[in-house]
Amino acid sequence: MYLYHFGLAELPFTLTPNTNFYLPLAPHNEALAVLFTALKTGEGFIKVVGEVGTGKTLLCRKLLNEIPEHFVTAYIPNPYLNPDELRRAVAVELGVKQAQRMSVQLLTQRIQTRLLELHGQGHSVVLILDEAQALPEDSLEALRLFTNLETETRKLLQVVLFAQPELDQRLAKTEFRQLRQRITFAYKLREMNASEVQQYIHHRLQVAGYKGAELFSARLCKDITRVSKGVPRLVNILSHKMLMLGYGQGHYKMTVKLLKAAVKDTESIEQNSKRSVLFFSLLGLLSVLFFIYYTVVGKL
Ligand SMILES: Nc1ncnc2c1ncn2[C@@H]1O[C@H](COP(=O)(O)OP(=O)(O)OP(=O)(O)O)[C@@H](O)[C@H]1O
Ligand SMILES: [Mg+2]
Incomplete structure (x- = not known):
């Protein structure tokens, strides 16, 4: 690999959401x-x-690492679960014993007892779900029912949902209006702009131990932002490939040529740029047709 060539202690652009690399x-x-x-x-x-790829799982991990001590967390990373499986997973996370064997009714009761117990000990309980767009519809409803559990002054369970935009499309349906109303805080992660991409690449290289001269110029970071749309995972994929190609060709500085080669080697990005070329060509063709139409009709 290119570690020695660039004087790196570890790979700077791996795809795992490692909080050590958090910027x-x-x-x-x-x-x-x-x-x-x-x-x-x-x-x-x-x-x-x-x-996809904007850093939700990384944020999830940051939240789990940094959440104040009085919170008890139940973390469900892959919620492809039906209501029953979801209930059992929550029970297991909360430390309800023998949760796998109980009837639904008993399980619900035990979860409530456990939540009251934790509440009595001064804890707040948070259920954190990553990939929440994958929750089946009846599990979303089961989730809402969970948050009905409350004392006179406080909810016994809060829920944090990390999801791709498909979740919003699903929640837009009428049957989810009750759940929608209960979402008291929402945040939409945006993609990075060019100066953030530059900071991002620089930061990851520094964490990985890079000490040499500038590898990715501001100009090149602008191009990387354009092709990756500022999505961190795509920036990682491209940067990693550029380093590999650069190493193979004996370069110590990244270039547009290396970026082009990396894009060519990356299916999702190539399809994206092909799609945008097609879109803009169609747009161009339409404008020409409109122009011809109006000049012709205008003259009649
Ligand atoms: N602020 C950041 N600092 C450092 N690395 C980041 C940051 N944001 C995202 N990344 C990196 O981008 C990559 C993708 O992040 P992550 O896996 O969290 O995306 P995701 O939104 O969960 O994607 P998916 O929708 O596919 O689940 C990871 O390598 C992650 O470490
Ligand atoms: Mg994720």
Whole structure:
């Protein structure tokens, strides 16, 4: 690999959401601030939505690492679960014993008892779901019913949903209006702009131990932003490929040529850029047709 060539201690652009590489960019920082403020209020649902690869799982891990001690967390990373499986997963996370064997009724009762017990010990309980767009519809409803559990002054369970935008499309349906109303805080993660991409690449290289001269110029970072649309995962994929190609060709500085080769090698990005070329060509063709139509009709 290219570690020795560039003087790196580890790979800077791996795809795992490793919190050691976390850079407090505006969108991620704001999302965390919203989460912590919302958790303080102790109310209902909190939702963080972001496109594929924008850093939701990383934020989820940051939240789990940094959540104040009095919170007890139940973390469900893959919620492809029916209501029953979801209930059991929550029970197991909360430390309800023998949850796998109980009837639904008993299980619900035990969850409630456990929540009251934790509440009595001064804890707040948060259920955190990543990939929440994958929750089946009846599980979403089961989730809403969970948050009905409350004392006279406080909810016994708060829910944080991390999801791709498909969740919003699903929640837009009439049958989810009750759940929708309970989402008291929501945050939409945006993609990075060019200067954030530059900071991002620089930061990851530094964390990985890079000490040399500038590898990715501001100009090149602008191009990377354009082709990756500022999505962190795509920036990682491209940067990693560029480093590999650069190493193979003996370069110590990244170039547009290397970026082009990396794009060519990356299916999702190539399809994206092909799609935008097609879109803009069609747009161009339409404008020409309109122009001809209006000059012809205008003359008649
Ligand atoms: N602020 C950040 N600092 C450092 N790395 C980041 C940041 N945001 C995202 N990343 C990196 O981008 C990559 C994608 O992030 P992550 O897996 O969290 O995306 P995701 O939104 O969960 O994607 P998916 O929708 O596919 O689940 C990871 O390598 C992650 O470490
Ligand atoms: Mg994820």
